[in-house]
Amino acid sequence: MTPEEAVTTRASRRSPRPRADAARNRDRIVAAARDVFVEHGTEAPLDEIAKRAGIGNATLYRHFADRRSLLRAVVLLIMCRVADHAERAAAETVDSLTALRRFVHDAVDERVGAVCGLLIDGGGQDSAEVAVQCRRVEATCETLMDRARHAGQIRADIGLRDLVISMSQLARPLPGIEYRDADAHRHLDLLLDGLRVPAPAACGAPGGAEERSVTYTEHAA
Amino acid sequence: MTPEEAVTTRASRRSPRPRADAARNRDRIVAAARDVFVEHGTEAPLDEIAKRAGIGNATLYRHFADRRSLLRAVVLLIMCRVADHAERAAAETVDSLTALRRFVHDAVDERVGAVCGLLIDGGGQDSAEVAVQCRRVEATCETLMDRARHAGQIRADIGLRDLVISMSQLARPLPGIEYRDADAHRHLDLLLDGLRVPAPAACGAPGGAEERSVTYTEHAA
Amino acid sequence: MTPEEAVTTRASRRSPRPRADAARNRDRIVAAARDVFVEHGTEAPLDEIAKRAGIGNATLYRHFADRRSLLRAVVLLIMCRVADHAERAAAETVDSLTALRRFVHDAVDERVGAVCGLLIDGGGQDSAEVAVQCRRVEATCETLMDRARHAGQIRADIGLRDLVISMSQLARPLPGIEYRDADAHRHLDLLLDGLRVPAPAACGAPGGAEERSVTYTEHAA
Amino acid sequence: MTPEEAVTTRASRRSPRPRADAARNRDRIVAAARDVFVEHGTEAPLDEIAKRAGIGNATLYRHFADRRSLLRAVVLLIMCRVADHAERAAAETVDSLTALRRFVHDAVDERVGAVCGLLIDGGGQDSAEVAVQCRRVEATCETLMDRARHAGQIRADIGLRDLVISMSQLARPLPGIEYRDADAHRHLDLLLDGLRVPAPAACGAPGGAEERSVTYTEHAA
DNA sequence: AATGAATGAGGGTTCATTCAT
DNA sequence: AATGAATGAACCCTCATTCAT
Incomplete structure (x- = not known):
């Protein structure tokens, strides 16, 4: 579209x-x-x-008319493409986790990091068109994640928001540093690996999520 | 210090x-x-x-004297504290992976995301003091990662740069969205899980890193 | 015309x-x-x-071709109509003062206030056509005023310029205030009353023109 | 003040x-x-x-902070002085009509025309300070006009608003024409003469206010 | 002839930085 | 040393005017 x-x-x-x-x-x-x-x-x-x-x-x-208006157009452009990628990945890739992987990398290639934050929590707060595309992405991703969850491929405690925020953040250009797609792709791969089950902890390695969750709770306090 | x-x-x-x-x-x-x-x-x-x-x-x-100067001072403040955390974690935590985990969360709490990019590639390119602190962080982290690598806790293909960039990015405030420490901590945990070995792929789940690496190479082209 | x-x-x-x-x-x-x-x-x-x-x-x-050109056309339009009104008033109204009165009110209705200043001192300084219309107005008004003066209807110290400027000013829209034709008509009536003789002062009221002229001279200093 | x-x-x-x-x-x-x-x-x-x-x-x-703010300050400056003049005229000049005359000429000298429109209908719509000064002017003028009315010096159908608007308009600079105080003073004198009673019409001259009021009503339609 | 689009110059406003108390 | 004030450069945006369809 x-x-x-x-x-x-x-x-x-x-x-x-x-x-x-x-x-x-x-x-x-x-x-x-x-x-x-x-x-x-x-x-x-x-x-x-x-x-x-x-x-x-x-x-x-x-x-x-103004900066916001231009920004909206950019977001719309990116989100349309990203939504297309999401739907195509869902349609063409049998394995759900593989589809998610394909999706996030395609999204990075669409420079999704440029508009990070704008596609979160409804995205184009002031644009119905953007909101529509955000919902397309959300719906497709939610489906893929559900399928992957039920297939026991990814952890149950991971939500759509986690995926979207992480993806946006990792794809973001670093000010002062020349933008490197390679880093974004690489780190997203690492993060996706972290989503998978059996969680690495279950594989026998010491220091699992529980351990951290303790520390984490402390931080959250 | x-x-x-x-x-x-x-x-x-x-x-x-x-x-x-x-x-x-x-x-x-x-x-x-x-x-x-x-x-x-x-x-x-x-x-x-x-x-x-x-x-x-x-x-x-x-x-x-100017904005850069102030920024440098902030970076120095943060980096000193982060380096302290790194060394303390290395000294006080036996398990290397656990020490790394402790370190990244402490770094987030020090608002390391505020100065993302400035601590990469030598950090304060124009500040010897900052460079010193960066080297402290690097040295300590490299040691921890080496130990973890040799202990078979984390993957061999992960470098210091991966850790630092990911950490900075995930800890960065999202413009337009109220800053949430919780997200940063959560996503860093996921990412750290992704660093571990045996790689999730080895646990039997389909769609491992190799698979992605193919796609990834395509993207990099 | x-x-x-x-x-x-x-x-x-x-x-x-x-x-x-x-x-x-x-x-x-x-x-x-x-x-x-x-x-x-x-x-x-x-x-x-x-x-x-x-x-x-x-x-x-x-x-x-440009703004001035358009402005000139507007002035010409208005001045043609105003001149027409002047001549018609002179031709159709026997009493000179009444003719002047009719003229000024017609001029206000032609939005003469919109182009105030442009019809003074020759009017369209850069337009022969406008100048022609200005002369038509001037000639007619001068005639009417002369006749009224000789008939002892208006004061002898009032010139054409007084009439034209006052009319333009009083008919001008007030910025920030919704334009009110009614005010312009009303205040022009008052002003015309002030032109008449016997001067109100002569009617027995204290504080005539002479008195003011003293103060006035002070101000002019 | x-x-x-x-x-x-x-x-x-x-x-x-x-x-x-x-x-x-x-x-x-x-x-x-x-x-x-x-x-x-x-x-x-x-x-x-x-x-x-x-x-x-x-x-x-x-x-x-912005143009409005500056404009307000100018209005306040002018209105303070104008209000001072009004009160001083009322206090020092026995004859009410003479006081009014003095007031309007002083107001012109204070460049009241520069802010025409801003002192009408409450004046500084967005400034309490200006509003206060406007009320000072209004109160003093109303008093003077009342006294003049009761003394039979000015017509009964003239209100404060008539005086203020006329004064502002006549004192306004003409765009494109160099500002002439003399014109404003002169035309205000004429207008004030028009306010007086017995109305010139009553002095025997033909073509009084009634006559005009007919035409006027037509225009208002 | 008519029009939507393009554009450069200019005004309003902010902000990093310098000056004077 | 600390501060309020001053300033010029930069950016956003508008508008008169020109261009291309």
Whole structure:
């Protein structure tokens, strides 16, 4: 599903035609914004984005009234793709855990880290379209996790939120450090390994989750 | 080791005495900066920090020439404490994996996520003092990881960098979302579980690291 | 006289025909501009005017090269009508003072306050057409005032400029306050009463013009 | 009463001391703003005001958070002085009509036209301090007008609002035309003459208020 | 001819940093 | 030493005007 389709079916709109060059500009802006947000964070100057997109600053404002609006478009773009990946993974991959794995890595490739936090707890708090995509992701992931849980592949105490937050955090660009996809992929693999059962602790290694959970509780206090 | 000791032994300096109230102000500023950086990111207005510290803005500049300088001091504070925790964990905890676990949770409690990125790749690239602390952390962690590796507790393909980056990322505050220590602790536990051997794959669950590594290679291309 | 006639006789122009719809657009723009200038001042965004006229912004620029040009057209429109009113009042109303009264109220209804200042001192300093209309107004008013003066109806120390400026000012919209024609009409009546002779002072009331003129001189110093 | 006193008695405030140079700057800014507003309208660039005051633009923002805030200060300054003039005129001038006359001319000299509209209908809608000064003006004028009415000096159908609006409008700078105090004073004199009774019409001149009121009603329709 | 889109210049406001008390 | 105040540079956003369909 493309973001355009996500917003509304074109036919139902009044706008006579979204002039080809304008549409191309819009896409360029969103793509540039995504990259700049990844590199410099969501507080990056919009002028930088405009320059990267090869347009004047005012043109950016013609397409997006303010920073939030642009951010929303980026989130929508990413979330549409991520949701697509989730559904495709669920449809095409028989093993649930493998599907989850495929999903998180695809999400990282979609720069999901650029908009971390925005897809949590409903995501686009102020955008119905984004919320729809978030729900697509949630629904698909929940299904996959349920199946994996029932198959005894992943621990029962892991929820959707854990997956989404961890994924977003690990995929986030590190300020001051050049962004490394490789790290995100690698650490997500480690984390996914941690989700699996039998929990490593059950394999005989000393110092299991219980042990930590004690310490953890202390910290939570 | 306190940050003051970390900087230099006082005796070798000219400054006759660092007036008690000035020293107190300095500490207040660093503490306030740490908290503000955690809450609003490292781009937060310095005036906000000064206000939080209960001092005038110019006083902040008397102590720290510019933003970088203040940031360095915060990093140094955190890294000193984190290094202390690392060494204490190594000294007091017999089991290496348990020591690592203790260390990462203590680091989160020290708000290590606030300065993520600054302690990677040598850390304070422009600060010898910070570099010293980073090396303390690195040395201790490397020792612990070596011991754990040799004891067959953690996988052989995991390096120090993996631990430090993951820890920093998972402990980072999520913009727009209220910071939750609990999430960081929880997800670090999951990640640590993923570091352990026998790898979950070896426990019989389908879809091991090898499988992923294939996909991963594709992504890396 | 319509503004079109005022500009030039069509026959002398090259333009083959001013396509009916184009002419209609032009009129709409000028009317919209007049209203917007009244409501939001002469600094109002031109896009607002275009939208109000129901046309695209570029169409506005096809008709009027820049803001000044549009403003001139509005002034011309208003001044043509105001001049018409002046001449009609002079022709149809026997009593000169009554004719003046009729004139000023008609002028207010033509939104003369919207372009205040532009019709003073020659009016459209940069427009021959406007200047022509200004002269029509001036000539007619001068005649009427002369007649009223000679008939002993109005004071001898009142000039055309007094009338025009006062009228413009009192008819001006008050920023932040919803425009009230009623106030303008009311206060113009009061002012016209002040023009009359025998001066109120002569009617026996204390504190006449002479008295004030003293104070006034002080202020002028 | 100075604006400072109008805001609050200094003693009751926490602010340790309003540093002399800062206070001087504040006064300079308000004075510059008043002049610029008179010359170029209340939409004039704030940078222009800062330059005129001989300070940096940011200093202006330190003293006044936004344009409204600055405007309020100007209004307060003017209204305090105007209210002082009103009370002084009432106290020192025996004849009520003469007092009113003195008042309006003093108000013009205080550049009351710069803030026209802001003193109508309660004045500083968002400022209690301004509202207080407006009420001082209103109360004094109402008293003066009452006395003049009872003494048969002015017409009974004239209200406070008529006086205030007319005064503000006539004293307003004409955009594009250099501001002329003389015109304002002159036209206010004429208007005040119009307020007097016996109404000029009663003096025998043809075309009185009744006649107009007919036309007027037509217009109002 | 009409229009949506593009754009550069300019104004409002914030903030890191410097100055004067 | 501590502070309130001052400042210029940078960013966001608007708008008059031009361009391309």
